Amino acid sequence: MSDQREEQIFTVSEINKLVKDILDNIPPIWVIGEISNCKLHISGHIYFSLKDEKSQISCIMFKSYAKNLKLKLENGVKIKVFGDIGVYEKGGVYQIYVKEIREEGKGELQIAFEKLKNKLFEEGLFDNEHKIKIPEYPLNIGIITAKQAAAFKDVVNVLTRRAPFVKIILNPAQVQGDRAKQEIKAAIEEFNEYNNVDVILLVRGGGSIEDLWAFNEEIVARSIYDSHIPIITGIGHEVDFTIADFVSDLRVPTPSSAAEIAIKSKFDIESIINNLRQRILKDIIRNLNRREDLIVNYKKSYGLNRFVDIIRQKRVDIDRIHLLLTGTLLQEINDKLKSLTFLKKRVENTNYRNILKRGYIISRKDGEIVKSKNDINLYDRLILEYYDGKIRGIVDKFIKEK
Amino acid sequence: MKDKLSFEEALKQLEDITVKMESGELPLDESINLYEKAKILIKYCEEKLENIENRIGELSRDENGKFHIKHSEEGNEKRD
Numbered sequence A: 001m002s003d004q005r006e007e008q009i010f011t012v013s014e015i016n017k018l019v020k021d022i023l024d025n026i027p028p029i030w031v032i033g034e035i036s037n038c039k040l041h042i043s044g045h046i047y048f049s050l051k052d053e054k055s056q057i058s059c060i061m062f063k064s065y066a067k068n069l070k071l072k073l074e075n076g077v078k079i080k081v082f083g084d085i086g087v088y089e090k091g092g093v094y095q096i097y098v099k100e101i102r103e104e105g106k107g108e109l110q111i112a113f114e115k116l117k118n119k120l121f122e123e124g125l126f127d128n129e130h131k132i133k134i135p136e137y138p139l140n141i142g143i144i145t146a147k148q149a150a151a152f153k154d155v156v157n158v159l160t161r162r163a164p165f166v167k168i169i170l171n172p173a174q175v176q177g178d179r180a181k182q183e184i185k186a187a188i189e190e191f192n193e194y195n196n197v198d199v200i201l202l203v204r205g206g207g208s209i210e211d212l213w214a215f216n217e218e219i220v221a222r223s224i225y226d227s228h229i230p231i232i233t234g235i236g237h238e239v240d241f242t243i244a245d246f247v248s249d250l251r252v253p254t255p256s257s258a259a260e261i262a263i264k265s266k267f268d269i270e271s272i273i274n275n276l277r278q279r280i281l282k283d284i285i286r287n288l289n290r291r292e293d294l295i296v297n298y299k300k301s302y303g304l305n306r307f308v309d310i311i312r313q314k315r316v317d318i319d320r321i322h323l324l325l326t327g328t329l330l331q332e333i334n335d336k337l338k339s340l341t342f343l344k345k346r347v348e349n350t351n352y353r354n355i356l357k358r359g360y361i362i363s364r365k366d367g368e369i370v371k372s373k374n375d376i377n378l379y380d381r382l383i384l385e386y387y388d389g390k391i392r393g394i395v396d397k398f399i400k401e402k
Numbered sequence B: 001m002k003d004k005l006s007f008e009e010a011l012k013q014l015e016d017i018t019v020k021m022e023s024g025e026l027p028l029d030e031s032i033n034l035y036e037k038a039k040i041l042i043k044y045c046e047e048k049l050e051n052i053e054n055r056i057g058e059l060s061r062d063e064n065g066k067f068h069i070k071h072s073e074e075g076n077e078k079r080d
Helices: A002-007 A012-024 A106-123 A150-162 A180-194 A218-226 A243-247 A255-262 A266-300 A302-357 B007-022 B028-050
Strands: A029-040 A046-051 A056-061 A078-088 A093-103 A140-144 A167-170 A199-204 A231-235 A250-252 A362-365 A381-386 A389-394 B056-061 B067-071 B076-079
Touching (some): A012 A078, A029 A056, A056 A078, A106 A218, A140 A180, A150 A167, A150 A199, A150 A255, A180 A218, A180 B056, A199 A255, A218 A243, A231 A255, A250 A255, A266 A302, B007 B028
Parallel strands (some): A056 A093, A140 A167, A140 A199, A167 B056, A199 A231, A231 A250
Antiparallel strands (some): A029 A046, A029 A078, A046 A056, B056 B067, B067 B076
């Protein structure tokens, strides 16, 4: 054992390095105490000690952090510092590298906060079943905040940009100071009485725990709980949680995100409407197409085509009848023509008798008209036709021409 | 219809109509009726979206307890 101890001898640097490594593992912490021995160095760094009744610890706040410090550091003042614990190896001292300093007193507020939070939690004020559903498309937006607050301007800016169609109704209330809790409560109640907003945004910009304290008051929590209009809280920064946030129907990180998250933008809603419009149009077209298909099918159906067929048949019939009719007509015309020829012959017959009256005769041999003396032989019998009758004669001599 | 129907309800109805139409075999005339209704709802919603009148107001109450909306931009007052 004694040998081991002798082997574990460190140099000063080594032991300080070892201590530094161990202390570096402690996460950033809040430490409460009184300021003592405070010195503002020419470099801009602040050196001081924190102490309580029994003990003290060195602190350094580098210039980069110190320049944001609004608090005036005076010896004896109780503060809370936030930072890392580290070792200054050169001096062999450990100290707090302070990043933020807040005035004390917050401890009491923190206790009050926890106490009220537990109480209301036990009562069920934070239960999800009591949360009112935030309307998806609120048109009338009630806002509770201070009239001149940056939070109000933020919300108005976001809404003007994203959702210019919404109506913004401000019910101004102090959001800081003694009157804040009563004014916030009254504003919530008034909106409920007015009953003409779809949602209430209860908003306030960032600040210290004291600044935000009104939102940790029981009467504010209860009036949020009692509201029948849904309330969205956007209070402080992302890291700040107030009692109001726990009891509200929706908590968002910041005032502007209340407007961004809770209210759909014009673009979003237009997309939704367009989507619905297209779906409806598509459906009506589909429905119409279906009817058209039906009609096409009807057209092809046997039932309908039977009639078409019948009509076609009838048309053929008509053609045939037409032909038939014209055929008969032709026949009639032919008949008429025939009788016309017959008549004509009779007319001609009548004519040659007139010639006979003038003294001419027609001679016939064996019923045939004789047109030349060469057709006649001696002793042939000839029938001679006069205009008023016929006689028979025998050829007894050929007379020679002079 | 217009005065009573909220924007929310109008969009809800529009969604219902879409779902109903998409569900399938509606008779054509019912389908066309729904389509006509949808057209009205869409127009109504789009009009609401375009409306930017009296955008910012302040709630106040007179001595009789009546609510008023003060439109600071126009400087006029509208009784609700």
